[in-house]
Amino acid sequence: MTFRKHSFFHCLLSCAVLCIAASAIFAQQEQTLATVSSAKSANSGNRDYRIGPGDVLSITVAGEPDLRGVKAKVSQEGTIELLYIEKSVKIAGLTEQQATELLRKEFTVILKEPQVTIFIEEYHAQVVSIAGAVNRPKQVALNREMRVYDLISDAGGLTDKAGNVIQLVRFRPTESMEIISLSDLIRKPELNRVLRDGDLINVPEAGIIYVTGNGVNKPGAFPLKEPIKLTAAIALAGGFAQDAKKKEVHLVRSNGPDQAAATETIVNFAEIEKDASKDIVLKPYDVVMIPESTRGKQTRSLIQAFAGGLSSALGWGIFR
DSSP, X not given: OHHHHHHHHHHHHHHHHHHHHHHHHHHHHHHHHHHHHHHHHHHHHHTTOOOOTTOEEEEEETTOGGGSSEEEEOOTTSEEOXXXXXXXXXXXXXXXXXXXXXXXXXXXXXXXXXXEEEEEEEOOSSEEEEEESBSSOEEEEOOSOOBHHXXXXXXXXXXXXBOSEEEEEEXXXXXXXXXXXXXXXXXXXXXXXXXXXTOEEEEOBOEEEEEESTTBSSOEEEEESSOOBHHHHHHHTTOBOTTBOGGGEEEXXXXXXXXXXXXXXXXXXXXXXHOGGGOOBOOTTOEEEOOBOHHHHHHHHHHHHHHHHHHHHHTOOTTO
C-alpha cells in the first residue's frame, strides 16, 4: 500500500515537470516566432528603399574572409569601391536585392557562384523633414514607407502652439505645397499621404487674436486653432465687464503679426445679440478692444482718487 502511494506521487511529480518544461519550450518558440516576424516586417519595410549617395553598406561574400562585413560608403557619384573589383561599381538607385544581384555578377569574374549579402547600415540618401510647431523638429531617413502621421509622431507630436493645418511641401518632380487640415487628416485616411524623398512637413503655429480693454473681465491673447466668432472670443476673455460699452466694440484688423496696414471697425455688439447672423468671424492677429462706459470710467477715477487721498492722509501704502 505504501509503495503504491509513492508510485502515485512520483507519477504526479513527473507529469508536473513535463508540463513546466513543455510550457517553457512553447514560450521560447513563441518568442522566437515573434522575433522572426518582427525582423521580416522590418526587412519588408526596407526592401523598396533605393540606395543613394551617403549610404553606408555592409557587404559580405560567404567563404571569403577578406570580404566579410566590408563597409562601403556610396560616393556622390553613386558608386562604391570593393576589393578584387578593379572598377567603381554604380549602385545608386538600386534596391538591396538589385544591388546584391549586381555584385554577385561582378564577383563571378573571380569567384565561383559567390554568395553575396548586402545590408544597408546607415541611411543618408533619402530623407524627409519636419519643422514648425512640433516637439522635436528633425530630419528622418526614409528607410521604410512613411506617411504624414508617422512623421508627426516620430517628431514627438504637436506643441500647444500648433495651428489646425499642416503644410506638405514637395520638391520632386516639381515644387508644390499642399495644405491639410489636421481634423481632416484624422477623419480622411486618403490625406495621410505617403512621403517621398525630400518632402518637408511644416506645422505653422496657430494665429493669435487679442481681446483687450477695460470692458472685458480677463483680457488676453488667444490661439486661433479653428475659426472663431467675435461672441466666442469675448467669452474666452471672461465676458463683458459690468460697465462695458457694448455699442462701441473696436475691431482692429491687420495683415500680419507686425500689425501692418491695420484697419479699424466699430461694431455694435447689441445688434449681434439681437441677430446672431451678424456675428463676425475673426482672423489671425485681429485685436478686439472693448472700452468701458463713461460712467464706469468716472466711477473708477473717483475710487482711485479716494484711495490715493486716504493713503496720503494716513501715510499708508496699502492702496497702491
